[in-house]
Amino acid sequence: MWMEKLFGGVLELETPIGPRFLDLNFFERVRLLWTFRHFLSLPQQVLRPSELRLIDRLANENRFVAKSAIAEHDRPVIGRVERQHAPSGSDGLLIGGQGDETPGLAAQDGLERAA
Numbered sequence: 206m207w208m209e210k211l212f213g214g215v216l217e218l219e220t221p222i223g224p225r226f227l228d229l230n231f232f233e234r235v236r237l238l239w240t241f242r243h244f245l246s247l248p249q250q251v252l253r254p255s256e257l258r259l260i261d262r263l264a265n266e267n268r269f270v271a272k273s274a275i276a277e278h279d280r281p282v283i284g285r286v287e288r289q290h291a292p293s294g295s296d297g298l299l300i301g302g303q304g305d306e307t308p309g310l311a312a313q314d315g316l317e318r319a320a
Contacts, residue, residue, distance in 0.1 A: 241284030
């Protein structure tokens with residue numbers, strides 16, 4: 206199973222509109238395989254800032270894959286990122302603004318702590 210995930214795995218993101226799947230290159234798969242080596246699902250709060258930036262970058266690059274394409278090609282899911290529901294008025298994916306240096310997921314964590 207590790208080999209299938211290494212050569213064709215995708216990352217699942219939990220969003221308010223349902224699960225979304227991100228396509229990854231080889232090195233991104235290696236990094237995320239290590240992150241999810243003992244877990245099928247992790248909340249975003251336990252991810253490192255560099256992992257959060259990677260996920261934000263992938264989402265910004267619009268590297269989403271249709272669920273039907275995953276089932277058709279039998280692509281395994283490396284892991285699932287459980288996201289907290291975003292404050293009202295947000296799309297639920299990214300919180301940081303265009304010029305904001307803070308990654309969206311990390312910024313969301315800070316907003317939840319302040320509340």
